[in-house]
Amino acid sequence: MRALVLGIDGYLGWPTAMRFSAAGHEVVGVDNLLRRRLHEERGTDSLVPLVALEERVAAWRELTGRHIEARIGDLTDPDFTARVVSDARPDVIVHYAEQPSAPFSMLDQQRCVFTQVNNVVGTLNVLFAMRDHAPAAHLVKLGTMGEYGTPNIDIEEGFIDIEHNGRRDRLPYPKQPGSFYHLSKVHDSHNCMFASRTWRLPVTELNQGIVYGIRTDETALDDRLATRFDYDECFGTVLNRFCVQAVAGHRLTVYGEGGQTRGYLNIRDTLNCVMLSALNPPAPGDYRVFNQFTERFGVLELAERVARVAGGLGLPVEVDHIPNPRIERQQHYYHARHTALLELGLRPALLTDEVLAGMIDAVSRHRDRIDAGRMLPRIQWDPRDLRPPD
Amino acid sequence: MRALVLGIDGYLGWPTAMRFSAAGHEVVGVDNLLRRRLHEERGTDSLVPLVALEERVAAWRELTGRHIEARIGDLTDPDFTARVVSDARPDVIVHYAEQPSAPFSMLDQQRCVFTQVNNVVGTLNVLFAMRDHAPAAHLVKLGTMGEYGTPNIDIEEGFIDIEHNGRRDRLPYPKQPGSFYHLSKVHDSHNCMFASRTWRLPVTELNQGIVYGIRTDETALDDRLATRFDYDECFGTVLNRFCVQAVAGHRLTVYGEGGQTRGYLNIRDTLNCVMLSALNPPAPGDYRVFNQFTERFGVLELAERVARVAGGLGLPVEVDHIPNPRIERQQHYYHARHTALLELGLRPALLTDEVLAGMIDAVSRHRDRIDAGRMLPRIQWDPRDLRPPD
Numbered sequence: 123m124r125a126l127v128l129g130i131d132g133y134l135g136w137p138t139a140m141r142f143s144a145a146g147h148e149v150v151g152v153d154n155l156l157r158r159r160l161h162e163e164r165g166t167d168s169l170v171p172l173v174a175l176e177e178r179v180a181a182w183r184e185l186t187g188r189h190i191e192a193r194i195g196d197l198t199d200p201d202f203t204a205r206v207v208s209d210a211r212p213d214v215i216v217h218y219a220e221q222p223s224a225p226f227s228m229l230d231q232q233r234c235v236f237t238q239v240n241n242v243v244g245t246l247n248v249l250f251a252m253r254d255h256a257p258a259a260h261l262v263k264l265g266t267m268g269e270y271g272t273p274n275i276d277i278e279e280g281f282i283d284i285e286h287n288g289r290r291d292r293l294p295y296p297k298q299p300g301s302f303y304h305l306s307k308v309h310d311s312h313n314c315m316f317a318s319r320t321w322r323l324p325v326t327e328l329n330q331g332i333v334y335g336i337r338t339d340e341t342a343l344d345d346r347l348a349t350r351f352d353y354d355e356c357f358g359t360v361l362n363r364f365c366v367q368a369v370a371g372h373r374l375t376v377y378g379e380g381g382q383t384r385g386y387l388n389i390r391d392t393l394n395c396v397m398l399s400a401l402n403p404p405a406p407g408d409y410r411v412f413n414q415f416t417e418r419f420g421v422l423e424l425a426e427r428v429a430r431v432a433g434g435l436g437l438p439v440e441v442d443h444i445p446n447p448r449i450e451r452q453q454h455y456y457h458a459r460h461t462a463l464l465e466l467g468l469r470p471a472l473l474t475d476e477v478l479a480g481m482i483d484a485v486s487r488h489r490d491r492i493d494a495g496r497m498l499p500r501i502q503w504d505p506r507d508l509r510p511p512d
Numbered sequence: 513m514r515a516l517v518l519g520i521d522g523y524l525g526w527p528t529a530m531r532f533s534a535a536g537h538e539v540v541g542v543d544n545l546l547r548r549r550l551h552e553e554r555g556t557d558s559l560v561p562l563v564a565l566e567e568r569v570a571a572w573r574e575l576t577g578r579h580i581e582a583r584i585g586d587l588t589d590p591d592f593t594a595r596v597v598s599d600a601r602p603d604v605i606v607h608y609a610e611q612p613s614a615p616f617s618m619l620d621q622q623r624c625v626f627t628q629v630n631n632v633v634g635t636l637n638v639l640f641a642m643r644d645h646a647p648a649a650h651l652v653k654l655g656t657m658g659e660y661g662t663p664n665i666d667i668e669e670g671f672i673d674i675e676h677n678g679r680r681d682r683l684p685y686p687k688q689p690g691s692f693y694h695l696s697k698v699h700d701s702h703n704c705m706f707a708s709r710t711w712r713l714p715v716t717e718l719n720q721g722i723v724y725g726i727r728t729d730e731t732a733l734d735d736r737l738a739t740r741f742d743y744d745e746c747f748g749t750v751l752n753r754f755c756v757q758a759v760a761g762h763r764l765t766v767y768g769e770g771g772q773t774r775g776y777l778n779i780r781d782t783l784n785c786v787m788l789s790a791l792n793p794p795a796p797g798d799y800r801v802f803n804q805f806t807e808r809f810g811v812l813e814l815a816e817r818v819a820r821v822a823g824g825l826g827l828p829v830e831v832d833h834i835p836n837p838r839i840e841r842q843q844h845y846y847h848a849r850h851t852a853l854l855e856l857g858l859r860p861a862l863l864t865d866e867v868l869a870g871m872i873d874a875v876s877r878h879r880d881r882i883d884a885g886r887m888l889p890r891i892q893w894d895p896r897d898l899r900p901p902d
Binding site: 319 | 590621622624625629632633637640643647663664665674675676679680681683684685686687688689690691692695698699703705706711712893896
């Protein structure tokens with residue numbers, strides 16, 4: 123299989139590229155190094171030190187004898203995107219290449235517009251390039267469970283059967299995204315669904331939960347093959363951040379009541395899900411959606427688990443409730459189907475106390491790199507909430 | 513009431529501005545003259561000759577003594593948009609300012625991206641400008657019935673009550689748009705819904721059907737106050753085009769079977785709907801959706817009516833079926849609720865034979881300006897359909 127990995131320098135893109143390469147597939151990757159640039163702009167960094175993309179590729183070759191081709195360029199450039207797709211002649215395109223932070227997208231008008239234009243235009247260019255140069259390739263597009271929001275009914279996998287006034291149809295599941303970033307993914311979903319139908323492209327959308335962990339079979343081989351571990355307010359995810367706070371002796375910062383419930387998965391399962399999707403492509407013109415997570419947790423529940431496991435490791439830590447910078451339901455129903463990937467053969471790696479202890483241990487190795495000032499949320503969903511009343 | 517009309521130089525924007533002005537409201541308008549530029553680029557033009565925007569404003573002042581302030585600028589420029597909203601201090605913002613053509617958006621990658629960026633970024637900038645400078649203003653955003661597509665169940669007004677696995681919720685109505693243009697409006701809808709909830713902005717979205725006609729109380733006053741009448745494949749709407757074909761002695765070009773059923777309304781009703789919405793604003797943070805049409809017709813049914821009425825006027829014309837350039841259902845269920853505006857007091861001006869005869873008569877006045885070569889569709893939803901099989 124020839125795989126084209128868009129966003130190959132990212133948290134998931136790099137481990138995905140190595141997994142496909144390790145399995146004997148030809149891998150071409152693309153990145154514009156956006157995440158590294160945005161970290162520089164924000165004055166933040168991955169807790170785990172990263173080597174440059176070309177060093178990653180060289181180390182992979184040195185250790186495995188396998189070649190990954192990495193190209194630098196921006197998918198919002200239509201000529202670059204067309205050339206990459208045309209050159210790579212991919213069987214599968216795994217598309218992670220987007221601005222991935224909700225808080226970043228809520229920072230101001232400029233970051234909001236950048237996020238939506240970057241994500242939507244990049245994806246449109248990929249769809250046009252597929253139409254013109256690789257119409258049989260299978261697009262595996264990373265979406266997010268956050269596209270659905272928190273409806274008061276069960277969340278289905280992309281589509282829902284509705285009976286209404288005596289008639290029935292199977293329709294796209296209604297979306298209620300909670301940030302300009304999540305909105306950009308909803309826009310992508312609608313664009314991909316349309317392009318799949320109109321141009322008969324095979325598309326799998328993976329609506330992913332919140333990923334935790336950094337250890338995969340391949341990242342474990344050598345420090346130069348590590349993937350990033352973000353814990354700052356923009357690019358960090360909640361479980362990673364709690365582990366860092368525990369190691370730093372910082373109270374675990376639960377936003378508001380902490381009843382916000384979401385789907386979660388181990389980075390190992392991300393790789394397995396993407397591979398299972400790639401190995402089982404849909405038919406031309408089929409657009410399918412898989413919900414990609416393995417367990418659900420409330421934020422407070424997670425914080426309490428981290429505190430308990432950290433305490434057992436001699437890292438006593440308290441849980442704190444801080445004002446929620448987001449505008450979201452803090453107590454709500456949450457039940458989302460996630461059976462399609464299990465039916466394809468996924469065997470989940472669940473969040474055991476051992477896994478948590480392993481994460482805390484990995485963080486401890488880099489405790490000298492922790493910047494405790496970067497963990498508190500400063501970006502407000504409604505910045506006027508900070509102003510004194512008129 | 514202070515009204516800010518975005519897209520004041522357009523087919524509906526100019527008549528709307530005059531209507532608000534005639535009713536005694538203060539009107540400021542904005543336009544970047546995009547439609548005129550795109551017509552030049554395509555080598556097409558309005559059948560009805562138009563004077564420049566500043567001449568329209570001057571004629572309105574000369575004839576009525578009323579002042580409309582028109583500013584030239586682009587809503588994708590955030591500073592311009594913020595300044596306009598801040599200066600105008602509007603009670604209501606009527607937002608028509610978008611690239612409005614589905615075929616144009618399907619022409620190629622560049623036009624697709626232009627359409628989505630132009631429409632989405634312009635609307636985002638309006639939302640940010642409202643948040644920062646006019647949070648109490650009421651946004652009346654023009655959407656389209658085309659956002660819904662053609663589901664096999666009744667279309668509701670923006671939201672649908674769903675009972676699923678024993679639980680209930682009221683959720684955004686699922687969208688199945690049929691072009692990159694229609695997709696841009698769906699993206700706008702999601703962005704507006706989110707901004708309304710997050711920043712407590714009052715928003716009315718008007719999902720409008722296909723508008724026909726050019727005669728309003730104000731456009732009828734003087735030729736310089738006329739609004740545009742497009743009949744080309746990009747910017748023309750179907751009923752306008754049939755009237756031009758009838759006058760030109762050209763066969764009426766029905767796309768495919770002609771079973772495509774849509775909602776329609778007279779331009780007079782557009783103005784009444786927008787005014788009713790403006791006079792009855794929602795509460796802060798309320799996002800409501802009205803379906804804005806008065807009747808539904810199939811395309812073949814419309815062609816046959818035009819042929820019959822034209823025949824009665826001594827213009828015998830035949831109906832032709834040509835290959836459908838669009839990818840859409842040609843026979844389908846279509847039943848859409850449109851009661852909210854009726855409940856606010858709308859008294860529809862229906863499409864009688866007299867109205868049709870009036871439209872054909874208006875077209876006849878400009879028959880020397882008809883460019884018959886511009887009425888056939890050349891833009892294919894899937895351009896590969898034109899290629900010989902491999």
